């Protein structure tokens with residue numbers, strides 16, 4: 091079935107850190123979001139004519155996590171990594187003004203933290219902060235585990251409310267003395283019992299470094315892990331889709 095398309099209008103822009111901007115949106119009809127309660131729910135922003143989709147074509151689209159959709163109030167927000175002048179969505183978000191419009195397709199989503207597990211592992215970079223933040227908000231107060239997030243520098247750290255027994259670590263990629271995301275995840279003392287993991291961010295680190303660690307070395311069952319690349323260094327989202335297809339093909343050989 092065709093995914094619903096919703097027109098959104100920017101109502102405000104808020105700088106969250108030197109590298110991230112939050113856009114607040116209003117939509118006349120957010121009924122597509124009713125009942126989609128996954129904490130990683132996301133939409134495709136359509137940069138181009140949405141009518142192309144009805145004609146079976148594919149306009150340029152970019153994938154973003156949706157924050158606090160409220161179908162009654164007709165509001166939602168999206169946090170964008172501003173990663174320079176390259177690309178489409180990042181530069182668009184950094185200059186968007188109230189009154190600007192964008193159509194989105196979706197939402198979709200797959201993950202919500204399982205409240206019955208023994209502990210949780212969240213790992214990612216800036217692009218995953220919105221999904222991680224919403225997942226932490228959905229955890230019971232007595233949840234345990236780790237959150238590891240890589241950002242450019244200490245000035246890029248954002249407020250992140252987490253249950254007391256979740257140990258939160260921020261990594262700074264501009265600091266050569268600090269480990270990368272994968273190395274930091276490997277260094278965490280592994281806990282006993284069942285883990286539910288949510289790991290998303292730059293694809294090389296996530297899929298080639300952290301994924302084998304969780305599945306092969308730690309033997310975590312596939313269904314207890316939500317893991318994927320959210321973006322790939324040096325590739326646009328279109329070129330990244332090819333990278334993912336090649337990886338999937340290589341793994342099915």
Ligand SMILES: Cc1cc2nc3c(=O)[nH]c(=O)nc-3n(C[C@H](O)[C@H](O)[C@H](O)COP(=O)(O)OP(=O)(O)OC[C@H]3O[C@@H](n4cnc5c(N)ncnc54)[C@H](O)[C@@H]3O)c2cc1C
Nearest residue numbers: 155171173177178179180217320321322323324325326327
């Ligand atoms: C399910 C899902 C949810 C996502 N949620 C979010 C979200 O909430 N917020 C968010 O910011 N991103 C999110 N992303 C990632 C986002 O879709 C990509 O970063 C996307 O490539 C951005 O599009 P663009 O047009 O700005 O850059 P593109 O045109 O795709 O790429 C241009 C260049 O910018 C580089 N680039 C792209 N993204 C980044 C980045 N994050 N950091 C540094 N360099 C980058 C690329 O490597 C490329 O060289 C999500 C991705 C997925 C799959």
